[in-house]
Amino acid sequence: MDFDWIRIPYALLTLFIVFNYGLLLNALIAKIAARVGRRHGIPIWQNYIDLIKNYGLRSSITHGAMYYLGPVFRLSGGVGLLLFVPTIHGSLMFANLSFAGDLILALYFVFFGTLGMALGAGESGHPHAAIGISRGLSQVTAAELPFALAVFSVALQYQTLSVSEIVAAQQGGMLNWTLFTNPFAVAAAMLSFLGSMMRPPFDVVIAPQEIPIGPPTEYHSSYLALMQTNRAIFPIAKVVVYMNLFFGGATSWPLFCVKVFLIYMVSVLVGVVFPRFRVEQSVRWFLVWALPLGVVAILLV
Amino acid sequence: MHELHERLKAIFPLGELTVQRPDLAFITLGREHLRPLLLELRHRHGFTHLVLLTAVDWIEEGCFQLTYLLNDRAGARDLGLRVMLPREGASMESIHDLWPTAATYQRELREMFGIDFPASPGVDEPFILEGWRDIPPYRRDFDTLKFAEENFNQRPGRATLDPARHMRDRLHPEGE
Amino acid sequence: MKEELEKRVVKGPDGVEFEVDPLRDYYCQSAPTVMPPAYIKIVEELFNWARAESIWILGFGTGCGAIEMRPLMTPRFDAYRYGIQWRPTPRQANLFVISGYLSVKTLKRAIRSYEQMQNPKYVVGLGSCTINGGMYWDSYNTIKRLDDYLPVDLYITGCMPRPEALLAGFQELKRLIRAGQAEGANRYAEQFEWYKANQKRVIHDWDMPDYNW
Numbered sequence: 001m002d003f004d005w006i007r008i009p010y011a012l013l014t015l016f017i018v019f020n021y022g023l024l025l026n027a028l029i030a031k032i033a034a035r036v037g038r039r040h041g042i043p044i045w046q047n048y049i050d051l052i053k054n055y056g057l058r059s060s061i062t063h064g065a066m067y068y069l070g071p072v073f074r075l076s077g078g079v080g081l082l083l084f085v086p087t088i089h090g091s092l093m094f095a096n097l098s099f100a101g102d103l104i105l106a107l108y109f110v111f112f113g114t115l116g117m118a119l120g121a122g123e124s125g126h127p128h129a130a131i132g133i134s135r136g137l138s139q140v141t142a143a144e145l146p147f148a149l150a151v152f153s154v155a156l157q158y159q160t161l162s163v164s165e166i167v168a169a170q171q172g173g174m175l176n177w178t179l180f181t182n183p184f185a186v187a188a189a190m191l192s193f194l195g196s197m198m199r200p201p202f203d204v205v206i207a208p209q210e211i212p213i214g215p216p217t218e219y220h221s222s223y224l225a226l227m228q229t230n231r232a233i234f235p236i237a238k239v240v241v242y243m244n245l246f247f248g249g250a251t252s253w254p255l256f257c258v259k260v261f262l263i264y265m266v267s268v269l270v271g272v273v274f275p276r277f278r279v280e281q282s283v284r285w286f287l288v289w290a291l292p293l294g295v296v297a298i299l300l301v
Numbered sequence: 302m303h304e305l306h307e308r309l310k311a312i313f314p315l316g317e318l319t320v321q322r323p324d325l326a327f328i329t330l331g332r333e334h335l336r337p338l339l340l341e342l343r344h345r346h347g348f349t350h351l352v353l354l355t356a357v358d359w360i361e362e363g364c365f366q367l368t369y370l371l372n373d374r375a376g377a378r379d380l381g382l383r384v385m386l387p388r389e390g391a392s393m394e395s396i397h398d399l400w401p402t403a404a405t406y407q408r409e410l411r412e413m414f415g416i417d418f419p420a421s422p423g424v425d426e427p428f429i430l431e432g433w434r435d436i437p438p439y440r441r442d443f444d445t446l447k448f449a450e451e452n453f454n455q456r457p458g459r460a461t462l463d464p465a466r467h468m469r470d471r472l473h474p475e476g477e
Numbered sequence: 478m479k480e481e482l483e484k485r486v487v488k489g490p491d492g493v494e495f496e497v498d499p500l501r502d503y504y505c506q507s508a509p510t511v512m513p514p515a516y517i518k519i520v521e522e523l524f525n526w527a528r529a530e531s532i533w534i535l536g537f538g539t540g541c542g543a544i545e546m547r548p549l550m551t552p553r554f555d556a557y558r559y560g561i562q563w564r565p566t567p568r569q570a571n572l573f574v575i576s577g578y579l580s581v582k583t584l585k586r587a588i589r590s591y592e593q594m595q596n597p598k599y600v601v602g603l604g605s606c607t608i609n610g611g612m613y614w615d616s617y618n619t620i621k622r623l624d625d626y627l628p629v630d631l632y633i634t635g636c637m638p639r640p641e642a643l644l645a646g647f648q649e650l651k652r653l654i655r656a657g658q659a660e661g662a663n664r665y666a667e668q669f670e671w672y673k674a675n676q677k678r679v680i681h682d683w684d685m686p687d688y689n690w
Contacts, residue, residue: 039551040558046531049560053531053571056524058512059596061505220568220595430618431582432682438617446615452679453621456609 011096014087015079015233018240021257022232023047029268036272047232054225063124063218070120071219071226077113078234081106085241088256089167089249103161106241107151110196113234114140117215124218132215135279136205142286143195143202149294150189154245156301157182163241167249177248185297186246190266191290193242195282197235197264199271202282239263302326302378305346313338316383327368327381332393335384339369339399347373348380351399354406356414360441363388365416369396386416395421413439482684504686509666512596514657521657528571528597529654530560532647535570537590540577541637542603548640561647567593572650575627577637578606578619581679584626588676591627592689596662601650602632603643611636625675628661 027044034041062068084102088094118137121129155161157178158169170176179186195202205215216227239260243249247263250256277285306318306328315338316329330338342348348371357366369382386393395418397404405428407418412428415437427433436443449455484498514521538546549556550563564570567590579587591600602623605611610621623629630653633646653659665672677683 034555034557037552039555041555042557042562043560046560049527049531052524052527056527057595057597058514061595216569217566218568224569427682429580429582431585432680434681435617443617445617448617449610449615449621452617453610453619454625454675455614456622459609459614 007095007097010093011083014094014096015082017253018082018087018236019229019232021260022236023051025236025261025264026232029264032268033272047228051225051228054221054228057221060221060223066119066123067218068120068223070117070123071223071230073116073120074113075226075230075233077109077111077116078230078237080112081109082233082237082240084109085237085244086164086167087240087250088253089164089171089244089251091251095164098162098164101161102163103151103155103166106163107148110147110238110241111140111144113230121215121218126217128217129215132205132217136215139202139205139279139282140196142283143192143290145192146188146286146290146294147192147196149291149298150185150192151245153182153185153294153297153301154178156298157185163244167244170248174248178246179248182297182301184293184300188290188293188297189242189246191293192286193238193263194267194270195286195290196238197267199267201271201274201277203271204276204279204282235264236260302380305380309338309341312341324378325381326379327383329383329385332384332386335369335382336394336396336399338382339371339396342371342380343399347375350374351396351403352379354396354403354410356410356416356439358388358414358439358441359385360388365391365414367393367410367416391415392417392419395419395424397421413437415440479684500686505688506686508669508688509592509596509662511663511666513663525655525657529651532559532561532572532599532650533564533570534561534572534574535567535590535594536563536565537567537573537587538576539579539583539587540575540604540606542574542577542606545603545637545640545643546574546576549643554640554644556644556647559644559647559651567591568595570594571597572599572601573627574601574603575607575623575629576603578604578611578613578616579623580618581620582618584620584676585680585685588626589685589689597659598662599630599650599654599659600627600661601646602629603646604638605634605636608632608634620679626672626679628664628672630659630661 024044024047027042027047030046031041031044083097084099084105086095086098114136118133121133154166158166160166160169166178170178170181174180198205216224219227240256242263243256243259247259250259302320302323303318306315306326309315309328313330313334315334319327321327350372352370352372353368354370355368357368359366365386365388367384367386369384371380371382372378373380384393391414393416395403395407397407397418404422404424407421408424408426408428410416411418411421411424412430412433418424430438435448438445438448482499484496486494487497488494514524516524534546538544548554549561567573571594573587573591573594575587591598600623602608606613606619607623607629610616610619613619614621620626631646631650633642635642638646650659673687
């Protein structure tokens with residue numbers, strides 16, 4: 001099998017675009033949240049400055065090898081998710097490294113970062129980190145169940161495990177989107193989406209007001225900067241997966257930007273309206289409301 | 302309040318009643334009657350809430366005054382019980398079994414006044430001060446200014462102005 | 478000395494007994510070192526600019542002055558637009574605002590928090606209590622000069638300073654950082670012995686390690 005080497009720089013270009021878009025989008029959303037509270041909010045380029053500053057701090061301390069690897073795993077989770085899923089449909093340039101079974105790999109990468117974080121934060125030895133990790137893992141696991149069911153449902157529906165083919169099957173008008181052809185799967189997945197975006201009401205894991213900031217308590221300087229980088233990439237990568245599976249993918253960058261923004265805003269809107277759940281509440285919520293939808297989706301297909 | 306005082310006086314040998322307001326009065330009593338009186342007030346007269354427990358240092362008379370302030374929620378009235386203790390080796394019976402919150406007050410009194418409450422939980426642990434080596438700081442023979450000057454570096458150049466005179470000089474320099 | 482800090486023999490889950498000296502075993506034993514701006518000048522200037530525009534404050538209110546920090550987050554003053562944010566953990570914070578009087582007990586916690594912050598780090602003394610004791614000048618339990626114990630970059634006077642004064646102070650701090658003059662962490666490392674001697678003179682029950690990072 002001949003591998004097209006030009007795909008690697010193209011994939012890196014995608015990564016670069018998504019990274020910048022993610023930084024700006026995060027700041028934009030912080031600004032929107034601030035405007036809801038009638039504040040000016042942070043400047044739109046604030047995330048870049050924070051990033052430079054954190055990379056520029058002079059000292060950093062370590063708690064051991066896994067502590068180093070935690071942010072690295074987290075970042076590779078985000079980057080991996082992005083790289084193995086086609087970003088722009090129909091464009092050879094931004095198809096990235098997608099292949100026939102990439103759907104399963106994407107599912108795996110969604111979880112990968114959290115696991116890496118668990119290892120790293122566990123080694124930091126801070127009790128808040130341990131509490132945050134146990135909360136985070138249980139919540140993400142609960143949120144992952146409906147998503148997995150929805151993904152299986154979609155895979156059954158289109159009889160393929162390739163994201164590209166799923167996107168291709170949805171082309172030709174909005175009514176071909178999974179949103180309309182398999183609404184239960186989309187509903188289950190969107191509820192799960194709320195849980196995995198780490199925004200209220202499901203942000204008890206990292207909320208600064210709870211256990212101060214949770215898993216990243218001990219992370220600072222470059223470690224924290226790596227995690228901030230991931231915070232720019234991972235949500236976008238995740239939204240890309242959702243966009244491809246349920247909302248017809250994107251055929252160009254402007255369409256991509258608009259769709260990602262709108263899907264992201266779903267979680268933001270829910271977040272500014274609803275108060276925070278405790279972990280056991282959110283786990284119950286996922287099992288009661290989201291999981292049956294996923295089962296129905298599987299049964300209907 | 303007077304009626305309550307009369308009823309209590311029939312049971313306990315009590316001192317004078319000092320009425321501050323219609324709903325606030327103080328009674329002085331001997332230390333051995335404190336516990337029965339507290340129980341009587343709590344169970345018969347509705348004083349279910351211990352508002353505070355504090356002390357006053359009467360250094361001239363050589364004694365500490367403990368004030369137990371109780372509140373009758375239903376009757377909307379407060380009653381303070383004053384107990385005088387000798388200043389030397391001051392020690393008092395603990396009431397943490399009546400009101401658990403009293404343990405915190407007693408811990409504070411132990412630290413700030415040096416009044417001991419044997420058997421009160423955690424009474425010997427440091428409360429606000431850590432590593433205190435001088436005499437308890439709320440005693441009136443403790444010279445706080447001297448202590449501050451000996452222990453802390455002062456920044457030179459500090460001036461103290463009498464606010465009233467300073468503002469008069471600033472605003473009306475021509476005089477009264 | 479607290480019980481959990483004393484030397485003791487612990488039996489591990491595998492049945493092996495070993496001795497634990499928490500102050501020696503659980504903490505790093507090396508003193509802070511001076512960390513020079515080792516980069517080429519233009520890079521250091523870029524970093525200083527970034528540091529000035531992204532000030533993360535440690536959310537630790539040490540005295541009554543902390544109440545003046547809260548309005549900064551509200552729509553009226555909104556410090557976020559100047560790149561100022563609050564972080565809940567000292568590891569991620571750059572600026573420690575000593576807000577008002579500092580009792581000896583709090584000083585101990587403040588030192589620990591300060592030492593856990595990463596270089597470069599800044600200290601702002603807020604209110605007259607941090608300058609010369611303010612209205613607590615004769616108190617038995619508050620320190621009078623903050624710069625004896627921590628390297629202070631900037632004082633904001635007032636009792637209390639209004640939020641506007643704080644914002645002006647933060648702008649001044651930004652100017653210092655951009656000019657590369659806010660090297661408090663290195664001053665602390667250089668005169669470490671002197672700072673430690675001062676700290677131990679007022680904290681009588683020193684039950685923590687000398688180095689807290």
